[in-house]
């Protein structure tokens with residue numbers, strides 16, 4: 731399983747995970763639209779916070795079940811724990827070191843109506 735590292739913009743928050751990236755996901759819910767998120771699915775137990783756990787802030791909305799994390803210093807969305815499947819996280823694809831985002835197929839999901 732390939733290992734990836736990722737970070738926010740200021741570098742305070744660094745995290746890592748092991749997953750095979752077959753696709754990127756874009757969601758049309760109101761939050762993903764505003765943060766312009768393109769995401770990678772990662773099992774929650776594979777995701778490790780390497781640095782800056784204390785810098786991470788969280789945001790809940792709607793049903794309050796999903797947990798959306800962002801860096802409290804630079805404000806960049808890092809990842810979130812999903813509402814429908816809490817065992818899965820979605821990671822901000824643009825936080826991943828060295829990922830060629832343009833080379834990976836993009837799937838649109840209809841989060842707005844779920």
Ligand SMILES: [Zn+2]
Nearest residue numbers: 738740801804
């Ligand atoms: Zn930051």
